[in-house]
Amino acid sequence: MLKLSEPVAITMWDFSWLERRWDGAGYEDWERALDDLAERGYDAVRIDAYPHFVEWGPERSFELIPTWHFCHWGAAMRTDVRILPALTDFIAACRDRKIKVGLSTWFREDVDNVRMRVVSPETLARIWIKTLDVIKRAGLLDAILYLDLCNEWPGDKWAPFFKNDPPTPEFVWNGNTPKSQAYLKRACEVVRQAYPDMPLTVSINPDVRTDKPLDFSFMDFFEPHLWLAQQRGFYAHVQPPKHDPYDIRIMEAVAKNAAAVYRADPKHWLDGLTEIIDLNAAYSRRHHRGLMTTECWAIVDYTDGPRFDWNWVKEVCAIGTERAAASGRWFGIATSNFCGPQFVGMWRDIAWHQRLTQLIRAAPLDAELTLA
Numbered sequence: 001m002l003k004l005s006e007p008v009a010i011t012m013w014d015f016s017w018l019e020r021r022w023d024g025a026g027y028e029d030w031e032r033a034l035d036d037l038a039e040r041g042y043d044a045v046r047i048d049a050y051p052h053f054v055e056w057g058p059e060r061s062f063e064l065i066p067t068w069h070f071c072h073w074g075a076a077m078r079t080d081v082r083i084l085p086a087l088t089d090f091i092a093a094c095r096d097r098k099i100k101v102g103l104s105t106w107f108r109e110d111v112d113n114v115r116m117r118v119v120s121p122e123t124l125a126r127i128w129i130k131t132l133d134v135i136k137r138a139g140l141l142d143a144i145l146y147l148d149l150c151n152e153w154p155g156d157k158w159a160p161f162f163k164n165d166p167p168t169p170e171f172v173w174n175g176n177t178p179k180s181q182a183y184l185k186r187a188c189e190v191v192r193q194a195y196p197d198m199p200l201t202v203s204i205n206p207d208v209r210t211d212k213p214l215d216f217s218f219m220d221f222f223e224p225h226l227w228l229a230q231q232r233g234f235y236a237h238v239q240p241p242k243h244d245p246y247d248i249r250i251m252e253a254v255a256k257n258a259a260a261v262y263r264a265d266p267k268h269w270l271d272g273l274t275e276i277i278d279l280n281a282a283y284s285r286r287h288h289r290g291l292m293t294t295e296c297w298a299i300v301d302y303t304d305g306p307r308f309d310w311n312w313v314k315e316v317c318a319i320g321t322e323r324a325a326a327s328g329r330w331f332g333i334a335t336s337n338f339c340g341p342q343f344v345g346m347w348r349d350i351a352w353h354q355r356l357t358q359l360i361r362a363a364p365l366d367a368e369l370t371l372a
Contacts, residue, residue, distance in 0.1 A: 002146065002199040002220040002290060004331045005371045008100060009357035010044035011037065011339040012294040014151075015108055017047050017090060018081050019064065019074040026341030030093050033341050038097050040350055041357025042339070044145055044332060045094060046102035046294045050083050052115045054134060055127040058084040062110040067157070070251045071301050072342045074108075087131075088138040100145035102294070102332075103131070104203065106158050107150065118161045121183045124149060125190030132195055145332075146199040146292070148223055149187055153202045154180055175204030176212055185218045201292070208276075208283040217287065221331075224280050225295040228316050229258075231272030237261045255307035258299060262312050273297065273316065274323050281327040290369040292332030296320060302338060310345035313338070314352055321356050325363035333360045 013027075020027045027033050037045065053062055061080045069076050094101050107115040118124050128149060135141055154162045155173040164171045165179040175184070188200050203223040206216060216222070229235055238261055239253040262269055284291050297320030298313040317336040324330045335356045338346040 001288065001368075002292075002331070003369055003371045004365070007325070007331045007333060007360050007363050007365060008044040008145070009042045009360040010046060010102065010292070010294055010332045010334050011042050012046045012334060012337055013340055014046070014104075015048040015050075015074045015106055016072075016340060016342060017045075018050075018083075018086055019079055019108075020072075020342055025075075030090055034093055034097050034099060036341065036347075038099060040339075040353035041361070042353075043098065043357075043361070044100040044102060046104055046148070047090070048106050048108065048151075049087060049103045049131050050081070050108065051105055051127040051131040052107060052118065053081075053083045053110075054087070054131045056114050056117065058134070062112075062114070065109045065111065067106075067108070069246050070248055070303065072303050084134065088135065088140060091135060091140045091143050092138070095140060095143040101143050102145045102148060102292070104148035104151050107160075116161050121187035122190055124183075124187045128187075128191055129194045132191075132198065144198070146201060146220070147191070147195075149184065149191070149200065149202045151203050152225065153184065153204050175202070176207040176214055178214070180204075181214050181216065184216075188218045203294075206280075206283055206287075208279040211283065211286070217289070219289065221290045221292055222280075222284065222287075223292045223294065225337075226273070226276050226280065226293060226320070227295075227297060227300055228262075228269050228273040228320070229299040231276055232269065234261065234269060234272070251301065251303065251305075252307075254299070254301060255305060258302075259309040259312045262316070270316070270319060273320055277320065277323045277327070281324075281329040284329040285366075288368060290365075291324075291330045293324065293330060294332070294334045295337040296324075296334050297336055300337070302343075304343060304345050308345070314346070314349065318352070318356060322359065325360055328364050328366040329369070330363070331365055331369055333363075335360075 017027050061082050151158050153175045184202050199220040201219045201221050201223050205224045238257045298316035321335050324333050341347050
């Protein structure tokens with residue numbers, strides 16, 4: 001079980017740290033971006049380590065297909081990336097600033113769809129072991145906070161190589177199945193054979209409402225992603241039911257409606273957020289595992305642009321951060337999923353970040369989660 005002396009204030013830089021390096025994209029100068037992150041009080045960052053590319057071509061160039069066109073994570077059009085030495089260079093820059101690194105992967109799609117070569121839990125484990133080996137040879141293993149084997153498992157956007165059972169639409173993003181559990185448990189077992197001291201997790205949302213009797217104790221902590229917008233039917237009031245990340249009308253609907261829907265009844269929506277935070281805290285206590293949340297609190301997709309109002313987002317994110325911090329169960333808390341230089345409306349409010357990161361790092365931790 002992962003234990004820390006105090007909570008970390010963590011942000012998610014996903015695959016943006018490597019893909020958004022053109023002029024003005026926010027990460028073209030890692031030194032400046034990380035200095036700005038430290039100025040805001042963050043001491044940890046979660047990134048995509050691209051383990052499938054480390055395994056099948058660490059020093060070659062991969063042409064990536066965009067995940068979406070109107071969100072500012074990663075590149076909105078095709079781009080080329082080379083993983084090494086970029087990965088170790090970035091981790092070294094983090095360590096220089098005493099910023100810990102959480103490793104994860106979104107299994108980004110390239111034109112050859114290399115990610116589909118992950119054919120078993122042993123393969124998933126092998127590519128992560130190789131990635132950790134690369135980091136170890138660079139003398140940087142002490143900079144790694146934890147390893148998350150896959151973002152938002154088993155969503156077909158991020159883990160299309162895994163077919164859930166039952167293979168029906170409602171289970172595509174549901175990791176709370178026996179097949180999913182067995183797959184992840186085996187992958188963690190293999191990684192632990194090589195790296196027994198590396199804290200391991202997989203970012204799934206446990207079924208905290210029914211507490212299904214699935215054993216996820218092979219994870220050292222849980223990494224749920226929690227948003228107000230996914231509670232109480234918020235999105236049904238905001239955007240069309242079919243979510244197409246390539247259709248600008250979806251983001252136009254969010255820009256037009258999200259703030260107004262929230263402002264019309266903030267207590268109703270905030271009660272939904274605090275309820276899901278409290279349910280996860282209770283689940284954490286029952287299963288004796290701490291929590292780390294890096295994507296959270298207000299809304300999933302948002303950006304800078306006409307009609308986009310960051311004030312309600314900051315209001316909700318502050319409330320979510322404060323609720324999680326007070327629970328004693330979170331030893332890693334993000335202030336939002338927009339804490340990066342490409343989201344100008346969130347990034348520029350330095351005082352807002354500093355207030356919340358100070359609160360996070362001073363938050364109490366239950367005794368079972370704390371280093372003696």
